[in-house]
Amino acid sequence: MPDLVPLDLCLARALGGIAPVAPVLIEPALACGHVLAADIVVPRDLPAVSEALRAGVAVAALDLVGASPGAPVAIGAGGARFRVRPGAALPPGTDAVLPEDGMDGPPDLPEAIRPPSPGEGVRRAGHDARKGDPILHAGARLGPRHAFIATLAGIEAVAVRRPRVRVAMPDPARGGFVEATLARLGGLIVRAGAAELEVRPAAGDTARLALAPAETGWLGHDGGALVLELPPRFDALAAALWALGLPAMAALAGARPLTETRPLARKIASAVGMSEVVLLAQEGGGWMPQPAGLVTLAGLAAARAFAIIPPQSEGLPAGAPLAAHPLDLPFA
Secondary structure: OOOEEOHHHHHHHHHOOOOOOOOEEEOHHHHOOOEEOOOEEOOOOEOOOOEEOOOEEEEOHHHHOOOEOOEOEEOOOOOOOEEEOOOOEOOOOOOEEEOHHHEEOOOOOOEEOOOOOOOOOEEOOOOOEOOOOEEEOOOOEOOHHHHHHHHHOOOOOEEEEOOOOEEEEOOHHHHHHHHHHHHHHHHOOOOOOOOOOOOEEOOOOOOEEOEEOOOOOEEEEEOOEEEEEOOOOHHHHHHHHHHHHHHHHHHHHOOOEOOEEEEEOOOEEOOOOOEEEEEEEEEOOEEEEOOOOOOOHHHHHHOOEEEEEOOOOOEEOOOOEEEEEEOOOOEO
16 A cells, blocks of 8 residues: 655645646626636726716706795706706716706796705716726636626626646546536535546556545646546545645636634544544634544535644644635635
């Protein structure tokens, strides 16, 4: 039986010299889930010009100072009269919208019976965002909210990275299971097509990994491509995805996995010489750990995050801070 290879050494061999993949430009709605290769910024003031927030007549507020029911002021004195609807651009020279209840007289010759304040009924140019304001920075994962903002800002395409990792399993007939796992488990692959699925038999002579419960997982190279070898059982497969797949996707996407630090609600006992995956539920403001090196379906259902205990550690005492990776959102 080959010697166990430390997790850090396996990752160093596989990811040493790896650079993020080249970016591609796609429209924001289709880019959701991918990691940005460049900052997204507001391309122009939003709105570009002042807009009406209500229906009425666009006026210059100072022209109507002193207007009252007893002393109405003709609208348009010293300037043209403009009727607007919500969202319409304010005509030049106007800075307020007088509603119908602020006017009297016939529709074609209305008079103001109260003075509006400058800016009343108006959303000024640049109110929503200024040119150059950041929407989301490079290295972050684009979600629906920021994609929506980018679309409203008139951004037609964003630069994202779409990494590819080949997947090998002892039984390639289980390719459907692997695809479902990659697409859902822990959010590692956040959109269909974000990983190159080339499911094939795993190499029989692969070194064993000092990682519980994924001793038969591995990350290596084949013809210049990264190959992630997954064990057949779901617990080892999940551990291999978290410990090997997440760093691989982060390196190729130019991203940094998210961490969340909380104190431990109870101690963790760990075996020296092995890296061990620990599932963590949230209890109050702390992490409630499950047994190190053990992944069960019930435990996965209850967990919110995972951590990997290094091989030189015998565990951590209750109250110790522990940085963990969120299961449902591993990237920012």
